[in-house]
Amino acid sequence: MENFPSRHSTPHLHSHGQENPFSRPQTPHLGLQLGFCGLGAMGYPMAKNMASKPLANHASGSPLLVWNRSRAKSEKLLKDLGPAKIRIAESPEEVAQECDMIFTNLSNDTVVKDLFLRFASALEKSGAKNKIFVETSTVYPSLAGELDTLISSHHSRLVMAPVFGAPPVAEAGKLLVVMAGDYRSKKEVAHILIPGVGRKVLDLGGNLEKAPTFKLIGNSMILGSIEILAEAFTLGERTGIDSSMVQNLVKELLPAPIIVGYGDKILNDAFDGTNGFAIDGGIKDATHVRRLSTETDTPMPSIDTAHQHLLTARAIHAAKSLRGEEVYQTLDWSSLVAGTRVAAGLDPFDSARHDKVVPED
Incomplete structure (x- = not known):
């Protein structure tokens, strides 16, 4: 793999705010297969x-x-x-x-x-x-x-x-x-x-390597955000804050569509991987990011934790599948919340089964 630039050098993205940064090819490729x-x-x-x-x-x-x-x-x-x-x-x-x-x-x-x-x-x-x-x-x-x-x-x-x-x-x-x-x-x-x-x-x-590197950087942002959401929702459950209120807070503080979307999945236990990003792909990408961070001496602890929680979710799902108890054939990577839930003594995939904590006023 190439030597990565120092923190003081910044690759230039030729986007210029346009949808397509490239001018049209001068000669149309008629007959292009x-x-x-x-x-x-x-x-x-x-x-x-x-x-x-x-x-x-x-x-x-x-x-x-x-x-x-x-x-x-x-x-x-x-x-x-x-x-x-x-x-x-x-x-x-x-x-x-x-x-x-x-x-x-x-x-x-x-x-x-x-x-x-x-x-x-x-x-x-x-x-x-x-x-x-x-x-x-x-x-x-x-x-x-x-x-x-x-x-x-x-x-x-x-x-x-x-x-x-x-x-x-x-x-x-x-x-x-x-x-x-x-x-x-x-x-x-x-x-x-x-x-x-x-x-x-x-x-x-x-440089051909820049595109897949950039993709892993982007996926690390998404995965890290899901991990933070999973931890916040689980803490809310354990402290008696209704998950719908946590999701309302997400919408107020972090109104990015992708973060709100994954918050909705966690809120509703909507972990169907056929309508999202399958957990096997998430584990593969997390593994790539961790390898890249190791090779470049760039610690990414949130991805380390998310990777562990993805593995936990997949293992629990596999055990449920053997017993015929799985809800979805394939999990979405937002199901990593199962890792935080189990660690906190909660059901991994069914929040309706959680004991509701009612704190004193």
Whole structure:
């Protein structure tokens, strides 16, 4: 991994307050074939919006070529949008060979690396060149260099473009996109993603590692905020303050939509990971942040604690699942409140079962 700048040097974000910091490419890429691999909770709505938006259809003139490990997701997208907008690939190698610009959104670093190895193998066999690969997952920064080595050796370019936003935000086409890589490639990618898939691009420059680093910084802010909320709500429970009052205080003091939203989840025990950010992804990201903080000698105690509480929540949920007592198939990472609740002698996931403390006047 690269040497990080000192605290006195500040990377410049080329956003300038604009939704898209890049001017339009001078020559439209008529006949451009787009591809998308990974139709999970985030990838599915991203691919759906990409295939539906007028600019993408005008630029490509052909259906979006999609691949997912489970073909059922590809079939569902085809059913939703029709063959004029979606075509299903039989393999990621087919996507790499046929497409000019390939987007990926996957669950973890190992899956990303394995897929790019397959891309590189396909390029080697076909001799195809001048592709743009766009990686939108949340991965550890050093992986960007490994992916770039695989792709650039076949005369293709990599853009790291992780996104901020939960699945409902992706569905609405309002993701915040962070980009790093070759300038011309970023320009072409940005005008496919904005508007329609994302609401704004933040440009981190040419160093590919900067984009995934920035994404981890952002996720550490969100995770740390959830941990603070979890502790505050639990303290309220133990001191006889109704949780709805705590949430009212959140709305008054910290009215950021994302903080209010996670407060609502904790208040209502709404820990369904299929409608939010699944706990496995949260644990993966917390692990990445802790590794990054260790490598840079940057203590982040709130993330250490949040990581422990995420593990506690997942372990309790797994035990309940074995007994057939789970409420949700997958937990949202806001369920880390289970860790603070259990430590305080409360039920992990059902606040209705908490003994209500009524302090004396």
